Amino acid sequence: MKERFAVAQEEKTALCIVAHADDIEFDGAGMLALWIREGWRVYYVICTDGSGGGPDDATDVSAAARQRVIEIRQQEQRAAAQILGVQDVIFLGYPDGELQPDLRLQRELVRLLRQYRPARVLFQSPDRTWTPTLIIQRYHPDHMAAGQAALSAVYPASQNPWAFPDLFEQGFKPHKVDEVYITNAPILNYIVDITEVMDLKMAALRAHVSQMGEQMVQMEQLLRSIDAETGQKYGYTYAEAYHRIDHR
Numbered sequence: 001m002k003e004r005f006a007v008a009q010e011e012k013t014a015l016c017i018v019a020h021a022d023d024i025e026f027d028g029a030g031m032l033a034l035w036i037r038e039g040w041r042v043y044y045v046i047c048t049d050g051s052g053g054g055p056d057d058a059t060d061v062s063a064a065a066r067q068r069v070i071e072i073r074q075q076e077q078r079a080a081a082q083i084l085g086v087q088d089v090i091f092l093g094y095p096d097g098e099l100q101p102d103l104r105l106q107r108e109l110v111r112l113l114r115q116y117r118p119a120r121v122l123f124q125s126p127d128r129t130w131t132p133t134l135i136i137q138r139y140h141p142d143h144m145a146a147g148q149a150a151l152s153a154v155y156p157a158s159q160n161p162w163a164f165p166d167l168f169e170q171g172f173k174p175h176k177v178d179e180v181y182i183t184n185a186p187i188l189n190y191i192v193d194i195t196e197v198m199d200l201k202m203a204a205l206r207a208h209v210s211q212m213g214e215q216m217v218q219m220e221q222l223l224r225s226i227d228a229e230t231g232q233k234y235g236y237t238y239a240e241a242y243h244r245i246d247h248r
Contacts, residue, residue, distance in 0.1 A: 012038075015118040017045045017109060017150040019099055019142035020053065021077035022208040026223065027183035028122050029084060029201040030194030030240045035120075036085045037197075043116055044081055044089040047105065047146045050074070052096030053211060072210050080207035084200065099141070101126075101148035107164050109153035114172035122181040123150035125243070129186045138184045147182065154180060155247070178248045185243035194227065195237040201227075 014035055018024050024032065024044060032042050050073030051066040074091055081089050092108055099105070113121070126147035128139045157163040159176040168174075181190070194201065202220055206212070212219050224238070231239035 011119045012040045013116055013118045014040050014042045014120040014122065015045060015112065015116055016042065017047070017121065017123040017146060019047050019124065019140065019146040020096065021046055021050050021073040022080070022205070022211050023124065023143065024122075025080055025201065025205040025208065027124070028181070028240065028242075029080075029204050030197050030227070030238070031181070031192045031242070032086070032122070033084050033197040033200050033204075034192065034194065040120070042084075042086045043118075044077070044086055045092065045109070045112060046077060046089060047092045047094050047149075048096040048099055048142055049091070049093045050096055069210070073208075076208045076210060080204040083204045083207060097142060099145040101145045101152065105145075105149040106153050106157060107167070109149055110157045110164055111167055111172055113153055113158040113177065114167060114175045117175045119178045120181065121150065121154055121177050121179070122183070122242075123147050125182050125185040126151055127186055129184065143184075151180075151182075176247070178246075180245040180247055182243040182245075187243055188241040190242045190244035191230070191234045191236075192240045192242070193231070193234075193236040193238075194240050195231065198224070198227065198238045 014032070016024055016028065016032065018027075036042055049070045051070050053069060053073055078089050090112065092105075094105065124143040124147040126144050128134060128144070154177050159174045161168055161174045202224070205220065205223065206216060209216075227238040227240060230241050231237050
């Protein structure tokens with residue numbers, strides 16, 4: 001199920017669009033680490049500000065407290081990205097927990113797609129998987145909103161010169177993405193052996209100290225078990241699964 005696709009060196013740019021800091025580390029850091037080893041320039045787009053990601057037992061949710069959370073989560077995401085060798089992290093700053101797949105978000109994503117002109121784009125599923133049972137934690141409303149907006153931005157808006165004409169007039173010319181990778185999709189058709197970079201993925205996850213806290217060891221064990229279960233199905237020690245779309 002895993003294939004190699006030849007891409008010219010000058011075109012090896014990938015954009016990863018997710019809702020929150022740490023989403024990429026859970027769902028896609030293994031494949032991205034492999035891409036980076038192959039010479040890809042990878043950029044992260046984090047849609048929300050992370051202000052709703054403080055501790056569950058918080059006693060202070062004031063504006064000042066939320067600002068501290070924002071700053072910590074950005075620092076941690078940059079640290080995680082640096083571990084993998086990511087080029088840059090772009091924070092859009094939408095309020096955490098309130099993300100909507102509206103035209104404002106789509107326009108921002110289209111602008112980034114036309115600016116960075118990636119051959120590959122990774123984002124979260126806009127749809128839930130109900131079988132064998134719904135795993136609620138995978139389908140935060142912000143995740144699905146980010147996925148829906150990203151899908152609409154990739155097609156048709158980014159490649160359509162008539163979509164968002166103000167961007168066209170500003171010099172952001174249409175761009176067509178070649179490959180799309182979707183995490184936690186209802187149908188998974190692309191398996192990636194991440195065994196050789198599993199420790200690197202875990203190192204990136206550990207950068208999110210504020211999110212893991214005292215559960216860091218348990219979360220790492222959980223993620224290893226998930227990736228091991230995926231890998232076992234296809235003869236790998238660890239693997240990640242995606243829905244891949246060839247859009248060329």
